[in-house]
Amino acid sequence: MTSHDGLPDWFALLQQALHANPQPSARYLQLASLDAAGAPTCRTLVCRQLLAPGTLVMTTDLRSDKLRGLQQNPLAEACWYLPARQQQFRLRGTLRVQGSGHGSSLREALWDSVSAATRQTFTRPAPGRRLAAAEAFERPAPTSIPACFGLLLLQPQRVDYLDLAATPHQRQLFEFKTGEWHSRALNP
Ligand SMILES: Cc1cc2nc3c(=O)[nH]c(=O)nc-3n(C[C@H](O)[C@H](O)[C@H](O)COP(=O)(O)O)c2cc1C
Incomplete structure (x- = not known):
């Protein structure tokens, strides 16, 4: 299931939702993962960029606890509520970490884009x-x-989308299987 421009439908929905929510606080999502002992752990992060066709980019301090858990289990789920049209996205997939060893121009671009106050935290x-x-x-x-x-x-492999503005509420599950995206409607 991809839209006419080749993007997965969930990604196009997320882009539209962000367009409808220009306030900076709409970039906050909750990211759940497992800690080094296997216990669930969740925190708020800023989604700094969406990369087509389907990657969410966040920045973090590589000394933080979340990194230790992710080394053992890179599976994570972001839960992102965008209030303007009452949309929730639950995005599950593997998290890749990029540090200084990756020679990444994206890392440099994001460093340039964050505020002086955020830079100072590092x-x-x-x-x-x-x-x-x-x-x-x-x-x-x-x-x-x-x-x-x-x-x-x-990079999500499964996206559970909930639209609370519709009556009745609408829920759609997008899953990446056998090399392509599939979607089906669920009871909300
Ligand atoms: C509004 C808000 C935005 C935040 N943005 C980030 C962020 O972009 N990156 C980040 O690493 N932590 C961010 N934090 C802090 C995290 O929620 C968390 O406290 C920190 O990353 C340590 O998490 P950990 O102990 O699970 O590694 C933010 C917190 C809040 C309340």
């Missing part, structure tokens, strides 16, 4: 560790991309 002590001394949070602004700045690339 000079600070590793997230999730015991609180460091106050001076450790007062490092100069980075002049090059810190090694801990990385990308998370989510």
Whole structure:
């Protein structure tokens, strides 16, 4: 199931939903994965970019706990609610991590695109560790991309879409199987 421009239908729906939700907070999604002990863990991330035909790009600190769990199990699910038309997307797939070793121009472009305040966070002590001394949070602004700045690339293989604006509500499941996207309607 692809639209006339060759994009999977869910991706076209997501692009349209973002167009209808231009406010920056609409870029926040919740990303669930398993931690290093196999327990569920979920956090809010900013989706910085959508790459056609079907990848969500986030940035993160590669020293953060989520990376340890993802090394063991790269499966993750993003849950993204876009309020203007009451649409929920649940996007499940494998997460790829891109750090400094990948020579990625996308990583450089995203570093250039984030705010100075966000860049500064990558000079600070590793997230999730015991609180460091106050001076450790007062490092100069980075002049090059810190090694801990990385990308998370989510390529969904399954997208569960819910439209609460329709009456009755509508739900569609998109699955990538045997090399192509299939879709079917579900009871909401
Ligand atoms: C509105 C909002 C946006 C956030 N955006 C990001 C982000 O883009 N990348 C990120 O790594 N963490 C972001 N965070 C922080 C994460 O939710 C989380 O606290 C952090 O990534 C550590 O998660 P972990 O311990 O599971 O690795 C954001 C938090 C909030 C509340």
